[in-house]
Amino acid sequence: MPRPGPRPKRVNLAPRQAEIAIERIGGQGDGIGHFEGRPVYVPATVPGDRLSVRLAAAKGDGLAGEAIELLESGPARVEPPCPYFGRCGGCALQQLRDDAYAEWKGQLLADALVRRGLKDVELRPLLRVAPGLRRRARFALGTRGKGLALGFNMRDSHAIADIEHCLLLVPALDRLIAPLRSGLEELLAPGGHAALEATATETGIDLLIEQTGAPPSAAIRVRLGALAEELDLARVSWGRPGEAPEPIAMRRAPSESFGGVAVALPPGAFLQPSREGEALLLAEARAALKGAKQIADLFAGCGSFSLPLSQGARIHAVEGDKAATEALQAAVRRANIAHRLTVERRDLDRAPLQPIELKRFDALLFDPPRNGAKAQAECLAKSDLPLVVAVSCSVASFARDAQILVNGGYRLDWARPVDQFPWSAHLEIVARFSR
Ligand SMILES: C[S@@+](CC[C@H](N)C(=O)[O-])C[C@H]1O[C@@H](n2cnc3c(N)ncnc32)[C@H](O)[C@@H]1O
Numbered sequence: 300m301p302r303p304g305p306r307p308k309r310v311n312l313a314p315r316q317a318e319i320a321i322e323r324i325g326g327q328g329d330g331i332g333h334f335e336g337r338p339v340y341v342p343a344t345v346p347g348d349r350l351s352v353r354l355a356a357a358k359g360d361g362l363a364g365e366a367i368e369l370l371e372s373g374p375a376r377v378e379p380p381c382p383y384f385g386r387c388g389g390c391a392l393q394q395l396r397d398d399a400y401a402e403w404k405g406q407l408l409a410d411a412l413v414r415r416g417l418k419d420v421e422l423r424p425l426l427r428v429a430p431g432l433r434r435r436a437r438f439a440l441g442t443r444g445k446g447l448a449l450g451f452n453m454r455d456s457h458a459i460a461d462i463e464h465c466l467l468l469v470p471a472l473d474r475l476i477a478p479l480r481s482g483l484e485e486l487l488a489p490g491g492h493a494a495l496e497a498t499a500t501e502t503g504i505d506l507l508i509e510q511t512g513a514p515p516s517a518a519i520r521v522r523l524g525a526l527a528e529e530l531d532l533a534r535v536s537w538g539r540p541g542e543a544p545e546p547i548a549m550r551r552a553p554s555e556s557f558g559g560v561a562v563a564l565p566p567g568a569f570l571q572p573s574r575e576g577e578a579l580l581l582a583e584a585r586a587a588l589k590g591a592k593q594i595a596d597l598f599a600g601c602g603s604f605s606l607p608l609s610q611g612a613r614i615h616a617v618e619g620d621k622a623a624t625e626a627l628q629a630a631v632r633r634a635n636i637a638h639r640l641t642v643e644r645r646d647l648d649r650a651p652l653q654p655i656e657l658k659r660f661d662a663l664l665f666d667p668p669r670n671g672a673k674a675q676a677e678c679l680a681k682s683d684l685p686l687v688v689a690v691s692c693s694v695a696s697f698a699r700d701a702q703i704l705v706n707g708g709y710r711l712d713w714a715r716p717v718d719q720f721p722w723s724a725h726l727e728i729v730a731r732f733s734r
Pocket residue numbers: 569570571598599600601602603604617618619620623645646647648649666667668669692
């Protein structure tokens with residue numbers, strides 16, 4: 300008979316109230332205090348706050364707390380600049396004074412590395428992207444009464460915080476919120492919902508509507524075409540999540556230039572959240588790759604790094620998404636630069652580049668999605684490639700992959716935090732590994 304394991308600690312989930320003093324801000328952006336020895340996570344708080352808190356549910360190793368009353372403010376508390384802060388789940392940290400916020404953000408990277416046993420790493424100062432520069436947004440759209448709600452999901456919820464403006468967005472996207480809400484009324488049946496992926500490209504707004512269920516009727520297609528005219532949208536597409544979207548109205552081909560080469564973007568294409576963030580990441584990567592002549596660019600997307608880097612080196616771009624790979628291929632053909640940039644479609648989780656394949660490169664850049672590049676890092680660890688530059692949007696998966704590389708004999712030369720996601724707990728990282 301299996302031996303019973305240690306009994307889990309019982310948590311009394313009956314809602315109750317407690318006075319909590321916030322000690323620090325955790326990795327998800329919540330303030331952390333303690334109640335009967337257990338951590339309590341209270342959103343939108345700062346160290347030094349004293350609050351009356353409702354303890355309602357278990358959260359991780361502790362309890363989720365909901366502030367009822369602020370009894371005393373911590374020294375770094377400021378008035379949040381956005382009127383929706385607290386209700387809208389898009390931002391977590393507008394209540395924190397800017398210098399304290401920047402310090403906390405840089406520390407996220409240091410803490411993640413230490414948790415993986417990576418100490419004494421050169422951590423370069425935080426680079427920042429200001430609010431108001433985000434060129435991509437994924438809005439939630441749902442029915443509310445007789446009309447629609449459009450905005451971002453509330454914290455830990457599928458309910459939509461209806462908004463008129465967002466301080467994070469470029470003006471072209473911010474201006475779109477109200478007219479999209481009134482212009483899309485016929486799209487949803489009562490109780491229906493959709494996601495709207497809007498991207499401000501060089502040729503105008505690219506709008507992708509994602510919905511489950513039947514494709515739009517002929518009447519709705521006509522309405523979407525008219526909306527594209529009214530709002531001067533470059534393209535409107537429709538698709539089911541995970542399936543190839545279908546363009547419904549195309550007025551101009553959405554396009555973005557990387558290193559002077561225009562790429563015709565597929566609907567819902569990945570782009571770095573802001574042009575400014577992309578430029579910072581590219582500058583860091585370029586400096587880290589200096590001198591390399593044969594570079595593999597993995598998780599290459601539509602070529603935001605491959606194309607500019609190909610001005611000074613031969614690049615092999617590898618990407619898993621069919622539409623992104625084809626868009627980059629087409630741009631390479633049009634620009635006549637196949638001699639300096641080759642493109643391969645490949646699933647790098649299932650089929651990472653093997654040590655033998657890595658022999659033809661003198662450096663590699665990888666920029667995986669949030670779950671990181673574990674399989675590729677394991678292959679790199681067994682290779683003799685001298686230089687690896689990592690770009691990552693998750694401190695946790697970055698630290699894990701860094702540990703794999705270091706255990707495989709790489710030195711982590713430096714890591715740079717880049718705040719592409721102001722007021723959130725997300726952080727971008729660029730780092731250089733060598734052997
Ligand atoms: C964070 S984006 C980076 C894209 C590009 N480097 C850029 O800056 O625009 C990650 C990219 O990895 C691709 N991707 C995700 N999973 C993948 C996999 N298993 N194999 C190859 N590519 C993958 C995505 O399609 C996406 O283009």
